[in-house]
Amino acid sequence: MSQVLPGDALLVHDLIGIGFGPSNVAMAIALSEHNARVGGREAITAQFFEQQPRFGWHRGMLIDDATMQVSFLKDLVTLRNPASEFSFLCYLKSKGRLIDFINHKNLFPLRVEFHDYFEWAAAKVEDMVSYGHEVVGIVPVVRDGAVEYVDVTVRSGEGLAVHRARNLVIGTGLRPLMPEGVERGHRVWHTSELLAKAGQLEGTSPSRFIVVGAGQSAAENVAYLHRRFPGAEVCAVFSRYGYSPADDSGFANRIFDPGAVDEYFAAPENVKRRLMDYHGNTNYSVVDIDLIDDLYRQMYQEKVLGVERLRFLNVSRLADVKETPTQVRATVKSLVTGEETLLDADAVVFATGYSPADPLGLLGEVADRCLRDEQGRIRVERDYRVATDPGLRCGIYLQGGTEHTHGITSSLLSNTAIRVGEILDSLIDRGVSSASEEARSAADGVGSTAR
Ligand SMILES: Cc1cc2nc3c(=O)[nH]c(=O)nc-3n(C[C@H](O)[C@H](O)[C@H](O)COP(=O)(O)OP(=O)(O)OC[C@H]3O[C@@H](n4cnc5c(N)ncnc54)[C@H](O)[C@@H]3O)c2cc1C
Numbered sequence: 001m002s003q004v005l006p007g008d009a010l011l012v013h014d015l016i017g018i019g020f021g022p023s024n025v026a027m028a029i030a031l032s033e034h035n036a037r038v039g040g041r042e043a044i045t046a047q048f049f050e051q052q053p054r055f056g057w058h059r060g061m062l063i064d065d066a067t068m069q070v071s072f073l074k075d076l077v078t079l080r081n082p083a084s085e086f087s088f089l090c091y092l093k094s095k096g097r098l099i100d101f102i103n104h105k106n107l108f109p110l111r112v113e114f115h116d117y118f119e120w121a122a123a124k125v126e127d128m129v130s131y132g133h134e135v136v137g138i139v140p141v142v143r144d145g146a147v148e149y150v151d152v153t154v155r156s157g158e159g160l161a162v163h164r165a166r167n168l169v170i171g172t173g174l175r176p177l178m179p180e181g182v183e184r185g186h187r188v189w190h191t192s193e194l195l196a197k198a199g200q201l202e203g204t205s206p207s208r209f210i211v212v213g214a215g216q217s218a219a220e221n222v223a224y225l226h227r228r229f230p231g232a233e234v235c236a237v238f239s240r241y242g243y244s245p246a247d248d249s250g251f252a253n254r255i256f257d258p259g260a261v262d263e264y265f266a267a268p269e270n271v272k273r274r275l276m277d278y279h280g281n282t283n284y285s286v287v288d289i290d291l292i293d294d295l296y297r298q299m300y301q302e303k304v305l306g307v308e309r310l311r312f313l314n315v316s317r318l319a320d321v322k323e324t325p326t327q328v329r330a331t332v333k334s335l336v337t338g339e340e341t342l343l344d345a346d347a348v349v350f351a352t353g354y355s356p357a358d359p360l361g362l363l364g365e366v367a368d369r370c371l372r373d374e375q376g377r378i379r380v381e382r383d384y385r386v387a388t389d390p391g392l393r394c395g396i397y398l399q400g401g402t403e404h405t406h407g408i409t410s411s412l413l414s415n416t417a418i419r420v421g422e423i424l425d426s427l428i429d430r431g432v433s434s435a436s437e438e439a440r441s442a443a444d445g446v447g448s449t450a451r
Contacts, residue, residue: 016049016168022057022416023173024048028125029076034424055119058192061191069108080420133155136155171399175355179212191221194349211349223295233308237313238316245286245288245289246282330344378398395427
């Protein structure tokens with residue numbers, strides 16, 4: 001690896017973005033639209049770093065018939081700027097599919113198609129991103145007794161390099177969550193790696209899969225493995241009685257509205273908790289009703305035909321899983337009787353969810369200056385800026401990991417377009433572009449009356 005560059009001769013970016021998933025692609029677009037509007041000296045300079053070698057949005061779950069859980073109108077821009085050239089409709093137009101999509105009368109495109117849209121949009125702002133660059137460390141840079149900048153260490157094929165920023169926007173997404181004590185392996189998968197792992201079984205004749213979980217991803221795994229491996233039995237294991245449908249009715253859907261963020265942010269802690277309890281079933285541990293119906297139809301048809309490949313082990317939990325080179329042995333325990341069933345399978349897939357990446361993990365010493373609430377959670381202002389001690393002037397913005405302050409849309413796409421607009425406004429209000437800093441320095445030079 002090459003040496004770390006000395007920080008002092010560095011160009012200072014107004015903003016460094018960590019991660020280039022949909023959240024920070026939307027941020028880059030908002031910046032590029034702002035810069036095109038104001039031009040020249042008021043432009044905000046930004047550089048994003050993405051560890052993947054190219055743009056990729058949950059590639060392991062790009063099942064060919066899976067659809068979006070959000071309207072295409074909640075794309076990267078439309079709610080912020082309906083006239084944007086980065087919209088899903090402009091993407092469709094550029095692909096020659098606009099009229100076909102309209103005839104389809106469908107708000108929820110294929111996930112594969114939305115991935116292609118994200119890639120198309122990301123390519124239009126690719127001058128702002130370095131792929132294959134993982135951010136591995138952040139250190140504070142002190143000027144006149146305050147942390148004015150941060151130095152961001154980035155690892156790539158060429159080694160390590162340091163980049164300096166006046167502000168950070170952290171959009172590092174979600175991490176796959178396995179049950180405690182369960183390690184991933186050749187035959188023990190997390191749903192995030194489904195397509196790659198299933199691809200490795202191509203040409204073999206798997207006889208059984210076990211899918212753990214009762215959310216959307218779990219149900220999609222069951223349907224996919226059942227279809228892709230026609231000789232295999234698929235056993236779904238979950239503690240519920242059955243899959244529960246996602247509530248996407250009009251009134252409940254308003255929990256994803258931009259206005260709901262204002263209300264959630266202002267609500268007392270007990271009201272926040274209640275709102276999550278009432279409306280968690282718009283997003284968590286629930287399944288699209290169409291998919292539930294398809295799975296039920298399939299199960300019933302198999303019963304009629306006498307060849308049952310779909311099995312639902314409900315009110316049960318996976319008590320143990322042991323991997324050998326040739327198979328995996330799972331112990332499924334009934335929560336009703338305590339009875340244990342041993343199942344040998346070719347693979348077990350854990351659709352046990354995700355947790356937000358810990359933003360403070362990356363921040364190193366800077367994290368010590370971030371304020372916490374009484375429950376030890378990070379305090380975040382309405383503009384998504386982390387609350388810090390006054391000695392930290394550099395702004396740290398979060399895209400994701402703010403469910404406790406901003407509500408259920410924190411890790412979703414629903415509010416992305418609006419959120420990045422709010423972060424942009426905050427950057428502008430705080431006067432963070434290099435031009436404004438020069439103006440500030442000049443003002444400092446001529447004394448306080450000039451402020
Ligand atoms: C299968 C699946 C389907 C989903 N479907 C929907 C949907 O239909 N509607 C919806 O609203 N939400 C959906 N979600 C929720 C999902 O969180 C959002 O769609 C979206 O991915 C959030 O974007 P993001 O940019 O915040 O995070 P991510 O998409 O996770 O992107 C984060 C990026 O940061 C990069 N990164 C992480 N750490 C570093 C580092 N240290 N240095 C450099 N790069 C780093 C990662 O490689 C990644 O590319 C889905 C989630 C999954 C798993």
